[in-house]
Amino acid sequence: MIPNTDIEVWKSWIGRTESSIDTVAAGPVARLAAVLNREHGELSVGSKVPPLSHWLFFLPSVPQREIGRDGHPQKGGFLPPVTLPRRMWAGSRVTFHRPLCIGQQVARVSTIMDVEGKQGRSGPLVFVQVQHVVSDETGPFVTEIQDIVYRAAETGGPEAKATPSKLESAPRKADWWHRIEPDGVLLFRFSALTFNGHRIHYDRLYAQNEEGYPGLVVHGPLQAMLLMESFMREHPSSSVRSYAFTSRRPLSDAPFDVCGARGSDGEVKLWIEDQTGQTVMEAVLDAD
Numbered sequence: 001m002i003p004n005t006d007i008e009v010w011k012s013w014i015g016r017t018e019s020s021i022d023t024v025a026a027g028p029v030a031r032l033a034a035v036l037n038r039e040h041g042e043l044s045v046g047s048k049v050p051p052l053s054h055w056l057f058f059l060p061s062v063p064q065r066e067i068g069r070d071g072h073p074q075k076g077g078f079l080p081p082v083t084l085p086r087r088m089w090a091g092s093r094v095t096f097h098r099p100l101c102i103g104q105q106v107a108r109v110s111t112i113m114d115v116e117g118k119q120g121r122s123g124p125l126v127f128v129q130v131q132h133v134v135s136d137e138t139g140p141f142v143t144e145i146q147d148i149v150y151r152a153a154e155t156g157g158p159e160a161k162a163t164p165s166k167l168e169s170a171p172r173k174a175d176w177w178h179r180i181e182p183d184g185v186l187l188f189r190f191s192a193l194t195f196n197g198h199r200i201h202y203d204r205l206y207a208q209n210e211e212g213y214p215g216l217v218v219h220g221p222l223q224a225m226l227l228m229e230s231f232m233r234e235h236p237s238s239s240v241r242s243y244a245f246t247s248r249r250p251l252s253d254a255p256f257d258v259c260g261a262r263g264s265d266g267e268v269k270l271w272i273e274d275q276t277g278q279t280v281m282e283a284v285l286d287a288d
Contacts, residue, residue: 179258
């Protein structure tokens with residue numbers, strides 16, 4: 001259990017803000033398209049960029065001396081100094097107000113919205129909720145509520161150590177699906193693109209021996225982007241209004257399926273199935 005006194009100290013971070021300015025540049029958008037095996041088309045000033053491209057900008061430039069053993073920036077500063085050693089991006093709820101375009105100078109204001117301690121099946125957990133608003137002088141482009149979870153230093157858990165079975169057929173209930181065969185190069189390129197130093201994504205020995213995963217771990221944001229990409233390939237003329245995703249369990253670098261289906265109410269459900277058939281990420285998308 002985490003002492004209530006610690007939780008109260010971390011709660012004092014609620015309301016803290018952090019601001020940054022960036023320019024929507026063509027280079028990162030083109031490199032993301034390369035990672036996703038997508039033709040990016042024309043990327044001149046004024047060209048619209050795909051949904052979730054805001055993750056390519058406002059990247060923190062933390063000096064190497066301030067990086068922890070796991071590759072993350074050391075705790076403290078904008079985020080509360082939660083003492084639990086493992087940190088992951090558990091999910092987001094994103095609203096797209098209007099498209100971002102190449103050449104725009106935009107600002108992002110980030111705010112700590114909530115800090116909550118819980119007791120999970122595997123031990124104590126701390127959830128930190130952060131709101132990011134990307135805007136210019138005329139108003140917001142994107143509003144995102146991001147959930148970050150901290151946990152104890154147990155290994156990846158029984159779901160991460162399950163013996164994989166061979167994927168053979170299409171996932172059940174999917175209207176469309178794509179099989180992804182990740183490797184270390186894909187994960188390294190995405191880490192470089194997003195300036196993510198977390199070693200579980202590119203250092204196999206660290207991921208296995210220090211954090212107990214069966215292999216390299218596929219980034220949560222990469223999974224979310226692959227789900228979005230699968231929808232956009234099936235519905236190229238659609239405009240996405242909102243997108244919410246939740247990570248259910250870690251995903252290692254073995255083949256997996258990116259799946260989607262439209263409900264009778266028009267809502268789009270997206271999910272990822274790993275080699276064992278387990279759902280590792282779920283998402284809901286609203287588009288016209």
